[in-house]
Amino acid sequence: xxxxxQAPTSxxxxxxxxxxxxxxxxxxxxxxxxxxxxxxLGLRLIHYSNTAGTTGKGEVPDGYSVSRANTDDFPLTxxxxxxxQTSVYFCASSDGTGTDTQYFGPGTRxxxx
Amino acid sequence: xxxIDQPTEMTATEGAIVQINCTYQTSGFxxxxxxxxxxxxxxxxxxxxxxxxxxxxxxxxxxxxxxxxYSYLLxxxxxxxxxxxxxxxxxxxxxxxxxxxxxxxxxxx
Numbered sequence: 001x002x003x004x005x006q007a008p009t010s011x012x013x014x015x016x017x018x019x020x021x022x023x024x025x026x027x028x029x030x031x032x033x034x035x036x037x038x039x040x041l042g043l044r045l046i047h048y049s050n051t052a053g054t055t056g057k058g059e060v061p062d063g064y065s066v067s068r069a070n071t072d073d074f075p076l077t078x079x080x081x082x083x084x085q086t087s088v089y090f091c092a093s094s095d096g097t098g099t100d101t102q103y104f105g106p107g108t109r110x111x112x113x
Numbered sequence: 114x115x116x117i118d119q120p121t122e123m124t125a126t127e128g129a130i131v132q133i134n135c136t137y138q139t140s141g142f143x144x145x146x147x148x149x150x151x152x153x154x155x156x157x158x159x160x161x162x163x164x165x166x167x168x169x170x171x172x173x174x175x176x177x178x179x180x181x182x183y184s185y186l187l188x189x190x191x192x193x194x195x196x197x198x199x200x201x202x203x204x205x206x207x208x209x210x211x212x213x214x215x216x217x218x219x220x221x222x
Contacts, residue, residue, distance in 0.1 A: 042117065042200070042212030043156070058209070090155060099144060099163075102210065104155035 002026055004105035006091050012111045013081050021076045021108050023091030029103075030096040032074040034058075034066060036087040037107075043090065049074055050096065081112045115139045117213035119201050124219045125191055133186045133199050133216045141206020147175050147186045148200040150215065156200055160186070188218075196220045 004025045013019050025032065030051045035043040045058030049068040063085060065077045074093075078085055091105040116138045125131040137145070144163040148156035162168055162177035162184060174187040186199055198215040205211055 040214055042214045043202075043210075044212070045209060048209070099161045100204070100208065101146070101158050101161065103158065106155050 004091055004093055004103060006089075006105040006108050008108060009106070010109040010111075012113065013078075015082055015112055016080050019078045019081055019110070021078075021089055021091075021110070023074045023076070023105055024072050025074075025091075025093045025105075026072065027093060027095070027103070028071060029093035030071070031094045031100070032068065033092040033094075033102060034064070034074070034076045035090045035092065036060065036085075037090060038087050046076065046089075081110075083112045086110060086112045115203075115205060115211045117201055117203060117211055119199075119213040119216045121214070122217045122219065124221060125188075127191055127193060127220055127222050129191050130187065130189050131191060131218065133188070133201075133218065135184045135186070135201035135213060137182050137184070137201070137203045137211075137213075139203045139205045139211055142179060143204040143206070143208055145175075145177055145184050146202045146204070146210065147173075147184075148202065150198045150200055152197070159199075191220050193220050193222070 007022045033048045034046040047066040049055045052071045089108045092102040094100045094102045119135045147159040150156040160175040167176045172189045177184045200215045201213040202210045
């Protein structure tokens with residue numbers, strides 16, 4: 001069982017380009033999340049999905065979009081990247097029951113020049 | 114606003130005990146989580162507290178006081194592999210996690 005996978009591992013992107021970060025989980029978790037992590041700041045929620053077919057905005061959604069066509073996949077798209085989107089992006093999932101513990105993917109390090 | 118405070122950095126000696134504090138002010142409370150994050154890696158779940166008191170799990174324990182908006186993570190018999198950042202997070206009334214910036218723990222031989 002792989003848990004959560006993310007791709008790519010890292011990427012350097014020119015400003016203005018479109019980019020999709022991929023996230024796949026094999027735990028059949030209902031809920032999925034996208035966070036960004038910047039030095040000196042806590043993880044900040046970008047978008048989330050409580051179940052397939054639904055999405056919601058987190059704390060910092062501007063410039064990002066998501067879709068949840070099925071249970072396993074939750075891609076994050078930057079329509080037109082800007083340098084302030086340089087960050088480490090983590091995808092996470094939870095089963096939405098009990099403690100609702102979130103489990104994280106390995107992250108994508110994105111640099112926008 | 115919502116706020117999670119924890120020290121930026123702490124240093125401790127191998128074999129010793131260290132306590133990492135976390136204070137919080139959030140809109141609602143549905144539990145407090147501690148995660149460990151090694152440099153360049155993903156956060157991994159350590160503990161969860163929703164009721165007041167101490168939860169012990171091997172060398173790690175976590176304490177919660179909801180009336181004081183306070184938690185701590187206690188690490189005993191420190192090992193070099195415990196060098197990492199420790200993240201405190203509170204689940205708010207919307208069941209979203211609010212994260213602290215993390216405490217970088219440096220273990221010295």
